[in-house]
Amino acid sequence: MLTPEIKTNLILKEIGIQRYSLRSQGKIISQKTYHYFLKGKILAIFDKPFENFVREQQDLIKAVLTSTKLDQGEEIFENAFFDSQESLQQKISSFNDIKLAIVFGKISYNLSFDCEVIYSPSVNQLMLQKNLKANLWKDIKKKLDL
Numbered sequence: 199m200l201t202p203e204i205k206t207n208l209i210l211k212e213i214g215i216q217r218y219s220l221r222s223q224g225k226i227i228s229q230k231t232y233h234y235f236l237k238g239k240i241l242a243i244f245d246k247p248f249e250n251f252v253r254e255q256q257d258l259i260k261a262v263l264t265s266t267k268l269d270q271g272e273e274i275f276e277n278a279f280f281d282s283q284e285s286l287q288q289k290i291s292s293f294n295d296i297k298l299a300i301v302f303g304k305i306s307y308n309l310s311f312d313c314e315v316i317y318s319p320s321v322n323q324l325m326l327q328k329n330l331k332a333n334l335w336k337d338i339k340k341k342l343d344l
Contacts, residue, residue: 231277232286232305237263238271241296241313245303245320248275255321258331259302266338268297283308298341314341 210216235242240263248256263269280286290309299311303320316337319330 230281230286231279233275233277235259235263235273235275236293236296237269237273239268239295239297240266241290241293241299243299243301243305243309245305247277251321255325258324259321262300262334262338265335266298266342268342298338316341 233244233247235244235248237260242259242263244251248259251259278289280289287309290311296311296313298314298316300316300318301309302318302324316334318324318334318337319327324330324334
């Protein structure tokens with residue numbers, strides 16, 4: 199006697215539908231993502247994609263970058279993939295002529311930069327607490343001698 203499970207599988211097989219798919223045999227490399235916004239000589243790194251920020255948060259990010267007076271140039275925001283710390287470091291090192299990097303929020307990987315670096319609270323925290331924005335501005339002034 200056929201069970202409903204077997205009948206279902208037979209019917210689906212007859213009409214050409216696979217119920218289960220086979221796993222691929224290839225080696226799967228786990229990739230991680232980092233998110234950055236590059237404008238002029240400023241690199242901003244985030245804990246989530248730039249597109250996922252609401253308009254007010256995006257405006258705040260752009261205002262922070264503009265305050266450095268090094269923001270002349272094309273805006274590029276991208277989600278880049280990497281599979282090892284070394285490949286991520288190579289990607290970061292490939293950015294030419296960066297004068298300041300700002301890391302917003304907690305980033306789970308350690309990066310070294312060939313320029314000044316500011317570790318900032320997350321964009322959400324900056325929106326909620328004005329004193330954090332003031333501290334970030336002081337750090338920018340100090341690092342860039344503004």
